[in-house]
Amino acid sequence: MYLAYVDDSGDSRHGVTPTAVLVEDRAWTSVLRARLEGRRSIHRELGVDTSKELHANDLYKGRGSFLPAGSGDHLSTVQREATGRIMLSHLAQADGFHVVTLAMSGRSKPRAYRHLISWLDTWAGTNDTTVMVLYDGRQGYPPSSSGSAEQVLVEWETALRDASPLRAVHRDLPIATRRVIEDVVMQDSRDNQLIQAADLIAYGAFHKHAHTRAP
Numbered sequence: 001m002y003l004a005y006v007d008d009s010g011d012s013r014h015g016v017t018p019t020a021v022l023v024e025d026r027a028w029t030s031v032l033r034a035r036l037e038g039r040r041s042i043h044r045e046l047g048v049d050t051s052k053e054l055h056a057n058d059l060y061k062g063r064g065s066f067l068p069a070g071s072g073d074h075l076s077t078v079q080r081e082a083t084g085r086i087m088l089s090h091l092a093q094a095d096g097f098h099v100v101t102l103a104m105s106g107r108s109k110p111r112a113y114r115h116l117i118s119w120l121d122t123w124a125g126t127n128d129t130t131v132m133v134l135y136d137g138r139q140g141y142p143p144s145s146s147g148s149a150e151q152v153l154v155e156w157e158t159a160l161r162d163a164s165p166l167r168a169v170h171r172d173l174p175i176a177t178r179r180v181i182e183d184v185v186m187q188d189s190r191d192n193q194l195i196q197a198a199d200l201i202a203y204g205a206f207h208k209h210a211h212t213r214a215p
Contacts (some may be wrong), residue, residue: 007195016206019101023097035194167184
């Protein structure tokens with residue numbers, strides 16, 4: 001079985017690049033270890049806080065600080081670019097994973113997600129395996145929060161509603177032949193290193209795609 005960590009990047013002019021990092025279940029530990037070694041490397045070399053989410057859009061567009069609170073400094077453009085290269089170079093050293101990116105016109109995430117799931121289902125059938133999908137999104141009310149029971153209910157219902165179009169994509173697959181198992185598993189990228197990796201790859205793929213389509 002493979003775990004597919006999914007995110008996407010795009011804009012209204014150039015479309016969207018849904019991307020999956022496909023990790024074989026028996027290789028999950030080594031792939032995550034490679035990702036975490038990348039985190040330690042950028043901390044040693046550039047001072048990047050290991051608890052900060054490496055969101056590609058913020059990283060490459062100079063938004064926010066990736067350094068520890070109170071450091072009074074920000075990463076330069078060169079350092080931000082180096083952060084992405086170091087992270088991807090460490091990930092590339094791991095065995096047991098694949099990457100797939102689809103470049104599509106339009107900005108509809110549900111449409112892009114449907115095409116990606118169709119591709120994954122076909123790929124899994126060809127390789128005689130199964131795939132479980134983990135996608136960037138809210139799971140519900142954060143466990144550490146102290147909101148009221150009413151707030152908790154609203155947050156959970158919102159999370160379920162947001163995931164509804166994605167669940168429908170899975171359930172439209174023919175049950176007799178489908179290789180994408182279960183419903184989509186929503187994982188907030190802030191708490192998932194491999195979804196952050198998918199985000200970084202999707203961002204790079206999108207900008208390469210947008211550049212090749214430039215007039």
